[in-house]
Amino acid sequence: xxxxxxxxxxxxxxxxxxxxxxxYVASLYAKGLNKILEKVGEEAVETILAARDAEVSGxxxxxxxxxxxxWFHSLVMLAKLGEHPDKVLxxxxxxxxxxxxxxxxxxxxxx
Ligand SMILES: N=c1c2ncn([C@@H]3O[C@H](COP(=O)(O)OP(=O)(O)OP(=O)(O)O)[C@@H](O)[C@H]3O)c2ncn1[C@@H]1O[C@H](COP(=O)(O)O)[C@@H](O)[C@H]1O
Numbered sequence: 544x545x546x547x548x549x550x551x552x553x554x555x556x557x558x559x560x561x562x563x564x565x566x567y568v569a570s571l572y573a574k575g576l577n578k579i580l581e582k583v584g585e586e587a588v589e590t591i592l593a594a595r596d597a598e599v600s601g602x603x604x605x606x607x608x609x610x611x612x613x614w615f616h617s618l619v620m621l622a623k624l625g626e627h628p629d630k631v632l633x634x635x636x637x638x639x640x641x642x643x644x645x646x647x648x649x650x651x652x653x654x
Contacts, residue, residue, distance in 0.1 A: 548618070548628055551615075552618055552622065552627070555568055555618055555619060556622060558572065559572060559622075568619060571623075572623060576620075576623055576624070579616065579619055582616045582619075583616045583617055583620055586609065586612040586615075586616050589609045589612065589613075590606070590609040590610050590613045593605040593606040593608075593609040593610075594606050
């Protein structure tokens with residue numbers, strides 16, 4: 544996993560014992576899964592709108608920022624549910640291998 548995803552996820556895990564008044568992530572955990580899912584949905588919509596704007600304007604700054612918000616809240620969702628983002632990356636890696644792009648994974652799949 545990329546270093547920043549790994550380090551950020553460690554911080555998200557550490558926020559499970561933090562004070563909700565001093566940590567945004569701890570405040571999301573305290574509000575519960577429904578609030579986290581609401582944020583994921585909100586950020587997904589904002590990402591879609593930013594992508595539309597980026598196509599028209601040619602400026603992708605807002606798109607990058609909204610996508611970062613979406614990824615961040617998705618990581619909070621996984622942390623809340625006790626799942627590790629490495630599993631998501633492993634699933635992408637598996638599909639990449641199945642599609643034949645990864646020659647090594649593709650060969651070992653045939654055996
Ligand atoms: N990457 C992020 C990150 N991205 C976005 N956000 C926050 O996510 C929120 C989303 O934006 P909104 O405008 O929807 O927020 P809002 O209006 O305050 O939220 P609602 O009241 O609508 O729920 C903002 O408050 C952002 O500050 C983040 N908050 C924290 N992090 C990382 O998480 C780490 C731990 O954060 P704390 O728990 O706050 O210490 C930090 O060190 C950062 O690295």
